[in-house]
Amino acid sequence: MSDITTSQVPVKQDGTLAHIGYVLRSNPVTLLAFTMFAILLLAAVLGPVIVPYDPMESNAAIALQPPSMAHWFGTDNLGRDVFSRVILATRLDLAISVAAVALSFLIGSVLGSVAGYWGGWLDTVLNRLFDTIMAFPLFVLAMGIVAALGNTVENIVYATAVINIPFYARLVRAEVNIRRDAGFAQAAKLAGNSDIRVLALHIFPNALPPMMVQVSLNLGWAILNAAGLSFIGLGVRPPTAEWGIMVAEGANFIVSGEWWLAFFPGFALMFAVFTFNLLGDGLRDMVDPRQRS
Amino acid sequence: MSLLSIQDLKVSFATRRGSVEAVRGISLEIRKGEVLGIVGESGSGKSVTSYALMRLLERNGRISGGSLTYGGIDLRQARESTMRDLRGREISMIFQNPRAALNPIRKVGHQIEDVLRRHAKATRSNARSAAIRALEAVRIRDAEARYNAYPFELSGGMCQRVVIAIALACDPKLLIADEPTTGLDITTQKAVMDLIADLIAERGMSAMVITHDLGLAAQYCNRLVVMKDGEIVEEGGPETLFSRPQHAYTRKLVDATPRPGASVRQLLPLDQRSAEPQLPKAETPLLEIRDLTKTYQGRSGPVHAVKGISFEVRKGESVGLVGESGCGKSTTSSMLVRLIDPTSGEILFNGRDLARSPARNFARDADRARIQMVFQDATDSFNPRHTARQSIAEPLARLTNTPKRQRVARVEELADLVGLPRPLLDRFPHQLSGGQKARVGIARAIAVDPQFLILDEPTAALDVSIQAIVLNLLVDLRTKLGISYLFVSHDLHVVRLLCDRVIVMRDGEIVEQGTAASVMETPSHPYTRELLAASPKPPLPAPPERTAAE
CATH class of the missing domain: 3.40.50.300 (P-loop containing nucleotide triphosphate hydrolases)
Incomplete structure (x- = not known):
């Protein structure tokens, strides 16, 4: 009876690690993105240990020195080491963006799943709500939220999360909606799963691959958004080391030729955003079991 | 004389696990006015052969050997511009899924006009009437009104007629029909196949009908070629093939085709037939x-x-x-x-x-x-994210109080019962063949x-x-x-x-x-x-x- 199935040569199968290895090997851009991401993570985790100077310590004697062997990125107007400050700021900026994206991922997933699975008036109401949020210029909305709630790091996280929720919710809604009546969802119901279990354990996980692309792009936007808020004086306050503030402070000195104050934090910002933009495709390939051979 | 001649054709695909040969040196000929049926199961390379012939292979596929000659033109060496002229005008193709073959957002009439104007068989002024004539030729009633229809407004059978109209609009000499009736109802299948057969006879075309259905091929083709694993295993007229299959694989296919009078055991190859089942009496x-x-x-x-x-x-x-x-x-x-x-x-x-x-x-x-x-x-x-094992275990976990260890044993017992080799239990659905998936579905x-x-x-x-x-x-x-x-x-x-x-x-x-x-x-x-x-x-x-x- 089983001649067809047994006669086939068994194909060697990939484990999760081997699959990740394959994704990294097959696409050099992904490998580059993950290397850059590893650098960012190292800087965030080991920041205080590896910096050569105390980022808060001012020393008027060495103020505004250009990059040198002693101070790789130069010193700022208070004589603080720019390199140490840029490295140290990584932790704060990443923390803000990861927290904000995690929050909007969570809320957006729940709202989008509910709207996509049950539909009806709930779907209509939620969709109009997302439309309303997206109708605002998003950065202005974030400014408003931070200004109204108060100038704290938490409020930057909340504001960034709120403006990103509609993107996740819409994506999840569409992905859930097309799978609502899929065979495997029906089969899951026959296996005794309630609607919520079918949604949470069977349909939602299948929306993850496109979500990963959205997450990584969003991490980049969130960093920019947090830095932008700080730049205009909302959110993180000086003297905290944060890329947005450092660019804002350094901007005053560009005209007088001290470019390194704004350049290096700006470069770090660009590096982070670029990393996250590159990361998306690779992450998607990793979480999608169908990419495995 | 032969219209199309394929000599020792080899097609290979570059994949993650190295090069895979899908067609391994096949030779066949189609004479003028002949209908050749290519029969084989999935993965036999029958569709790939037709795509190679039209030079429409996917990007990772290439013709790695042999020659393709159509009316004196070497199709393997021909320039892309020559191929574009040939496709649709000399060689046309009817695809498996008519709905996917039509552009969903354009009126079907316009899609027929496209091919007519591409091959200069019509001008802007007379394209409309030519398209309507093409629709009439495939026996679409009220062609004038159908000209303005979008594919989603038409039934599957009607869409396939439109696809046939497009394929035949420029009077090609060779028609390739790749599983033209898969997914259609049985009465529609008969109507579509009868139509194709009539049109082929009417216009004196040659045709290549690719199908997995031996019965269908036998009814509509002059000559059959049976393919397996990229090779031709047998060739001959439909009657000969059915009454005296030479190759074991052809015999297996002939046996497996449901037909009047055969019992379910008689579909299996002779050596695998077990005793006729003793079915329980059904009363309550x-x-x-x-x-x-x-x-x-x-x-x-x-x-x-x-x-x-x-x-x-x-x-x-x-x-x-x-x-x-x-x-x-x-x-x-x-x-x-x-x-x-x-x-x-x-x-x-x-x-x-x-x-x-x-x-x-x-x-x-x-x-x-x-x-x-x-x-x-x-x-x-x-x-798609669950392995076969997880899929089969799901109802056990949700609907019974079986402890985890017993569930593992039960899943393996079920796999044995449906004849699924145990190592396959840890595969994802896309790593299983159709038959294996059917077994997993039954086990679940x-x-x-x-x-x-x-x-x-x-x-x-x-x-x-x-x-x-x-x-x-x-x-x-x-x-x-x-x-x-x-x-x-x-x-x-x-x-x-x-x-x-x-x-x-x-x-x-x-x-x-x-x-x-x-x-x-x-x-x-x-x-x-x-x-x-x-x-x-x-x-x-x-x-x-x-x-x-x-």
């Missing part, structure tokens, strides 16, 4: 359906999908539910398996009316484990020992040889476990093999029901007769005794 009713209706609220008024049907299924009995798409058989099975609620009527299961327990709460119903289903589309019915459905199993066209997407194996597996399981089946299908010949009684549905109503033999041999309703007449009539194979000596 298990499921009684009374006046079941389902009405949907459509935009233009209510749609009556099921209009008050009544029937019963006895314990251990297998009942066939036959009908074409849109007849309400899927709605009926969804209601019986309690995925949707009926508008009215009773579903008495062991005397209890299940229609009163709403579908949304049925997951926790005591009868949930007793009614299960095997889905039609084996690919769509598995969570019987995991919780149901009393009643709905089989929704479980073999529709399978190759005939796999279909034969799966049908036999289902018969064995029924004998062993005493499960009652409702076998939903569009194919009366397949239903007859498995069922004691047959119900024929049309437009939401039951038009005929009775024992399988009486419905098949003395159909009382004209629609049943139409269905029976539409299925392909392969020439009868020689009795197995004669070939056993070979």
Whole structure:
């Protein structure tokens, strides 16, 4: 009876690690993105240990020195080491963006799943709500939220999360909606799963691959958004080391030729955003079991 | 003389695991006015051959050897511009899925005009009338009005006619039809194949018909080529092939093709046939359906999908539910398996009316484990993120109190029962073949020992040889476990093999029901007769005794 199935040569199968290895090997851009991401993570985790100077310590004697062997990125107007400050700021900026994206991922997933699975008036109401949020210029909305709630790091996280929720919710809604009546969802119901279990354990996980692309792009936007808020004086306050503030402070000195104050934090910002933009495709390939051979 | 000549063609694909040869040196010829059938199961390289011929291979595929000559032109070396001129004007193709072959957002008339104007067979001023003539040529009624239709407004059969109209608009000399009727209803299949055959004869074209259905190919082709694993195993006229198949694989295909008079065991190769099953006598009713209706609220008024049907299924009995798409058989099975609620009527299961327990709460119903289903589309019915093991274990975990360790043992026991090798349990659905997925689907459905199993066209997407194996597996399981089946299908010949009684549905109503033999041999309703007449009539194979000596 089983001649067809047994006669086939068994194909060697990939484990999760081997699959990740394959994704990294097959696409050099992904490998580059993950290397850059590893650098960012190292800087965030080991920041205080590896910096050569105390980022808060001012020393008027060495103020505004250009990059040198002693101070790789130069010193700022208070004589603080720019390199140490840029490295140290990584932790704060990443923390803000990861927290904000995690929050909007969570809320957006729940709202989008509910709207996509049950539909009806709930779907209509939620969709109009997302439309309303997206109708605002998003950065202005974030400014408003931070200004109204108060100038704290938490409020930057909340504001960034709120403006990103509609993107996740819409994506999840569409992905859930097309799978609502899929065979495997029906089969899951026959296996005794309630609607919520079918949604949470069977349909939602299948929306993850496109979500990963959205997450990584969003991490980049969130960093920019947090830095932008700080730049205009909302959110993180000086003297905290944060890329947005450092660019804002350094901007005053560009005209007088001290470019390194704004350049290096700006470069770090660009590096982070670029990393996250590159990361998306690779992450998607990793979480999608169908990419495995 | 030959119109097309293929010599020692080799096609290979570059994949993650190195180069794979899909076509391994085949040679064939098509003469003028000849209809050649290429028959083979999935993965045999029959479609790849036609794509290579049109030079439409996917990016990772390439012709790695041999030659292709059409009317003196070397197709392998020809420039892309030459190929563009040939496609549509000299060689045309009809694709497997007509809906996917048409551009969904353009009027069908415009899509016909495109090809006419590309090959300068019409100008802007007379393209419209030429397109309408092309629609008329494929026997589309009211062609003038259909010119303005979008593909989604047309039925599957109508879409395939439009695709044929596009393919034939420029009077090609060679027509390639790649599974032209897969996914179409059996009566539509007959209409489309008759149309293609008429047009080929009318215009004196040559054709290459690619199909997995040996019976269909035998009925419409002059000569057949049987392919397996990228090679031609046998070639000959349809009668010879059926009565004296030389190659073991052809014999297997011929045997596996459902035909009048053959039992389910006779579909298997001679050496694998076990004794005819001893089926249990069915007396006590298990499921009684009374006046079941389902009405949907459509935009233009209510749609009556099921209009008050009544029937019963006895314990251990297998009942066939036959009908074409849109007849309400899927709605009926969804209601019986309690995925949707009926508008009215009773579903008495062991005397209890299940229609009163709403579908949304049925997951926790005591009868949930007793009614299960095997889905039609084996690919769509598995969570792409779950391995076969997880899929089979799911109902055990949710519907029974089996501890984890026993579940593992039970899954392996089930795999053995359905003949799925245990190492395959850790694969994802996309890593399994169609037949393997069908086995996983059956294992999942019987995991919780149901009393009643709905089989929704479980073999529709399978190759005939796999279909034969799966049908036999289902018969064995029924004998062993005493499960009652409702076998939903569009194919009366397949239903007859498995069922004691047959119900024929049309437009939401039951038009005929009775024992399988009486419905098949003395159909009382004209629609049943139409269905029976539409299925392909392969020439009868020689009795197995004669070939056993070979």
